[in-house]
Amino acid sequence: MLAGFPRRAAFAATTSSLFARQARSSPSLSCNTATKRTMSSDSVALLLGDKFPDFEAETTAGPIKLHDYLGSSWGLLCSHPADFTPVCTTELGTCAKLNVEGGEFPKRDVKMLAISCDPLESHQGWIGDIKAHTGHEVNFPLIADADRSIAASLGMLHPDHMSAEGLPMTVRTVYVISPEKILKLALTYPASTGRNFDEIIRAIDSLQLTATRSLATPADWQKGGSCMVLPTVSPEDAAEKFPEHKTMEVPSGKGYLRVTPTS
Numbered sequence: 001m002l003a004g005f006p007r008r009a010a011f012a013a014t015t016s017s018l019f020a021r022q023a024r025s026s027p028s029l030s031c032n033t034a035t036k037r038t039m040s041s042d043s044v045a046l047l048l049g050d051k052f053p054d055f056e057a058e059t060t061a062g063p064i065k066l067h068d069y070l071g072s073s074w075g076l077l078c079s080h081p082a083d084f085t086p087v088c089t090t091e092l093g094t095c096a097k098l099n100v101e102g103g104e105f106p107k108r109d110v111k112m113l114a115i116s117c118d119p120l121e122s123h124q125g126w127i128g129d130i131k132a133h134t135g136h137e138v139n140f141p142l143i144a145d146a147d148r149s150i151a152a153s154l155g156m157l158h159p160d161h162m163s164a165e166g167l168p169m170t171v172r173t174v175y176v177i178s179p180e181k182i183l184k185l186a187l188t189y190p191a192s193t194g195r196n197f198d199e200i201i202r203a204i205d206s207l208q209l210t211a212t213r214s215l216a217t218p219a220d221w222q223k224g225g226s227c228m229v230l231p232t233v234s235p236e237d238a239a240e241k242f243p244e245h246k247t248m249e250v251p252s253g254k255g256y257l258r259v260t261p262t263s
Contacts, residue, residue: 016180045155048186048250052177055150059113060123066113067181069141074110074204075177077155079170081191082163083118083126091172092142093134094197100139104201108208115143116164116170117151145170163190168211178211209262229258 038039046052052075054067066075080088092114098104099112116123123142131137145151148168154175157168172189184207189195206217214237215227228244229238238245238258245260 046175046183046186048183048252050183052175052181054181054182055153057115057143057145057150058120059142059143060120060127060138064141064143069113070111070177070181074108074178074179074208075175076105076110076172076200076204077115077154077175077177078113078195079115079151079173081161081169081171082116083122084129087191087194089126089130089133090114090117091194091197092138093130093136093169095140096130096134096136096138098197100136106203108204110204110238112140113143115145115151115156117148117167119146120144130154133219174200176200176207177202178207183209215260215262224262226259227262229260231256 046080052066054065056063056065069123078091080091082088082093095105095112095114099106105112118126123144127138127142143150148157151157151170152168154173156170156173158171159168161169161171163169169191171191172193172195174185174189174195175183176185176189178184185203187195187200202222205223206221210216210221211225214230214233216230217225221227229242235242235255242258245258247255248257250257
């Protein structure tokens with residue numbers, strides 16, 4: 001199936017071998033569990049609209065079960081390549097700033113988590129550096145995933161990013177999860193490029209607005225700006241739901257550009 005994608009085929013073989021070795025070395029890891037954790041050549045990344053997998057993990061905030069931790073809130077799960085690295089340090093400091101009481105994440109009822117292929121002891125040692133450099137103390141769980149089982153199951157590993165031991169590493173993946181535990185947004189940044197959290201917040205604002213209204217947000221939209229009425233909304237329903245909307249004239253004569261204030 002991956003004959004035309006040699007990097008992906010080699011990557012699948014590497015991760016399959018990794019988890020097979022883990023299964024042999026750990027009596028507590030059943031064959032069924034090992035199979036689920038293996039990234040086979042038939043596996044695919046999570047797709048928008050998928051039910052987000054639940055998992056249990058050890059974190060800097062203690063053991064968690066993802067769905068229980070999120071509850072009825074929105075979720076933001078970010079992976080980073082490694083602890084004690086410069087860009088990751090700035091990113092997690094920014095997340096901590098946004099996650100303070102009254103900050104941008106709590107304002108939107110978003111619960112933050114981060115994950116990398118590092119053990120818990122590494123996370124705990126790194127937290128002090130993040131605070132010292134950014135001035136913000138990490139105030140959300142850092143998931144320890146040294147065996148890569150969670151990252152593999154979520155499609156966060158990348159064949160171009162390997163550890164010194166030749167094992168795949170996480171890149172800068174962003175998953176936004178709805179209160180219904182549905183994957184609503186997926187972004188992937190390379191290890192060399194730190195994330196723009198202003199854009200992530202903007203995207204969350206759009207997702208939360210459009211989750212309950214028949215609207216879409218245009219390019220460069222900001223919270224409070226005008227939106228587009230979905231093409232699936234009939235003219236009659238549009239007049240009822242969005243009485244202030246306007247249909248923009250275009251050369252085609254098609255009335256698909258319908259703009260409305262969000263207030």
